[in-house]
Amino acid sequence: MKHIVGVADMKISCSSGDVLVTHALGSCLGLAVHDPVAVVGGLLHIMLPQASIAPEKAQSNPFMFVDSGVPVFFRQLYAAGAVKPRCVVSVAGGSNIGGGDNDRFAIGKRNYIMLRKLLWQNGVLVKAEDVGGTAPRTMYLEVGTGRTWLNTAGQERPLQ
Amino acid sequence: MNPTEQAMRGVVEETFAALAFMFPLDAEGAAAVDPGTMERAVVEFSGPFRGALLISASAEMLEPLAANMLGLEDGVCPSREQRRDAFKELLNVICGNLLPVIASPRQVFDVNEPRLLAGEDDYRSAVRLGELGTIDMDLDTGHIRLTLLAEHQPTAAETAPGGKQA
Amino acid sequence: MALNILVVDDSAVTRAMIIKTLRVSGIDVGEVHEATNGRAGLEELSRHWVDLAFVDINMPVMDGEEMINQVRENPLWANLPIIVVSTEGSQTRIERLQQKGAHFVHKPFSPEAVREIVNQIIGVAHEPN
Numbered sequence: 001m002k003h004i005v006g007v008a009d010m011k012i013s014c015s016s017g018d019v020l021v022t023h024a025l026g027s028c029l030g031l032a033v034h035d036p037v038a039v040v041g042g043l044l045h046i047m048l049p050q051a052s053i054a055p056e057k058a059q060s061n062p063f064m065f066v067d068s069g070v071p072v073f074f075r076q077l078y079a080a081g082a083v084k085p086r087c088v089v090s091v092a093g094g095s096n097i098g099g100g101d102n103d104r105f106a107i108g109k110r111n112y113i114m115l116r117k118l119l120w121q122n123g124v125l126v127k128a129e130d131v132g133g134t135a136p137r138t139m140y141l142e143v144g145t146g147r148t149w150l151n152t153a154g155q156e157r158p159l160q
Numbered sequence: 161m162n163p164t165e166q167a168m169r170g171v172v173e174e175t176f177a178a179l180a181f182m183f184p185l186d187a188e189g190a191a192a193v194d195p196g197t198m199e200r201a202v203v204e205f206s207g208p209f210r211g212a213l214l215i216s217a218s219a220e221m222l223e224p225l226a227a228n229m230l231g232l233e234d235g236v237c238p239s240r241e242q243r244r245d246a247f248k249e250l251l252n253v254i255c256g257n258l259l260p261v262i263a264s265p266r267q268v269f270d271v272n273e274p275r276l277l278a279g280e281d282d283y284r285s286a287v288r289l290g291e292l293g294t295i296d297m298d299l300d301t302g303h304i305r306l307t308l309l310a311e312h313q314p315t316a317a318e319t320a321p322g323g324k325q326a
Numbered sequence: 327m328a329l330n331i332l333v334v335d336d337s338a339v340t341r342a343m344i345i346k347t348l349r350v351s352g353i354d355v356g357e358v359h360e361a362t363n364g365r366a367g368l369e370e371l372s373r374h375w376v377d378l379a380f381v382d383i384n385m386p387v388m389d390g391e392e393m394i395n396q397v398r399e400n401p402l403w404a405n406l407p408i409i410v411v412s413t414e415g416s417q418t419r420i421e422r423l424q425q426k427g428a429h430f431v432h433k434p435f436s437p438e439a440v441r442e443i444v445n446q447i448i449g450v451a452h453e454p455n
Contacts (some may be wrong), residue, residue: 109183113181113183114181120228121232123349123350241338249339256433257415265415265417269416273384
């Protein structure tokens with residue numbers, strides 16, 4: 001069964017028949033985490049790097065920001081049975097939609113930098129990533145197998 | 161901004177992002193800062209030409225710099241020694257990545273150990289090196305200024321891809 | 327089987343970053359020895375069983391290239407896996423080091439790049455003859 005993850009949201013599944021998908025990863029980041037032993041998978045769609053720019057929004061929805069959303073996401077994965085050393089992490093998005101010098105605030109790049117900082121702090125390494133560029137991405141995670149793949153401009157490719 | 165300064169800006173942005181998880185606040189230009197609140201360091205190099213890279217950074221930047229490089233948990237403070245070491249290593253990495261860009265990837269440079277400069281050190285007047293470029297940058301954690309000094313502008317031979325080797 | 331590691335770099339922060347990378351990579355890390363220059367690195371090698379060495383290039387007292395030269399001249403260490411972790415951007419020097427059997431990771435390094443090279447080395451070491 002396919003479950004769509006919206007912007008500033010996340011979903012976790014323990015059903016091996018589920019596919020998690022999130023669309024329109026432009027400057028946003030998609031973070032897929034999978035525990036192949038417990039068969040637990042989660043997909044997070046984050047918009048902005050730091051909760052400090054809008055703490056009240058982070059309170060009501062931590063998944064809007066990298067630094068508030070990613071820790072909550074991992075805690076909920078562990079609560080669902082995922083074990084940290086087994087988790088396989090994939091990242092996609094962080095692009096500069098529109099390209100050129102229009103991206104004055106470089107949100108995509110900042111999201112990615114903030115995520116890398118957080119993962120390094122917490123001793124989490126990334127298995128696969130597809131970030132940057134100028135095109136939006138759709139990201140998929142197949143919970144039963146951990147397979148992740150992307151769709152960009154109608155072209156599918158594995159994330160590995 | 162001359163081509164050397166453009167190269168400097170590119171290398172500095174990439175190094176801060178990859179090594180210290182910091183990003184610039186603006187594409188160009190920066191506010192004036194009080195030199196008394198800055199930490200300074202220099203790294204010297206030799207090879208096809210001799211030169212030095214000088215950095216000034218807001219003193220308050222050194223703590224998050226070291227903490228980010230080490231991956232410390234929030235609230236864990238790096239020691240004074242760690243902060244200084246991180247600052248010197250940052251300069252070392254910027255220098256090592258800048259030299260192949262402004263010269264040629266075939267050239268071999270020897271980069272000395274970076275050293276901190278005391279507040280009153282007037283390094284530039286003590287060395288016979290010309291300025292190739294200076295950039296100022298505001299990052300999310302503070303301000304930096306980077307100055308590249310060298311005995312001469314890299315020659316065509318020194319920048320050629322097949323380059324004459326030291 | 328745990329790997330005994332030697333990390334040679336004049337920056338304590340960089341040594342700590344390499345060691346942290348190894349510990350979070352799922353690599354079975356045994357003893358960890360550190361040195362601040364090439365000469366001290368050779369002394370650590372002579373005193374301890376080391377399975378894998380990380381070596382910087384630009385260091386005081388003795389640089390990494392000279393240390394690697396001396397390592398390769400010693401029959402005891404001729405096949406020691408060495409990973410150079412350096413800002414070195416000269417293709418000329420990198421090729422010289424690779425010809426001496428050293429692997430190369432460029433600074434600033436991602437932990438994933440270090441993990442990949444270590445896994446390649448471990449994989450090679452465990453391939454059946």
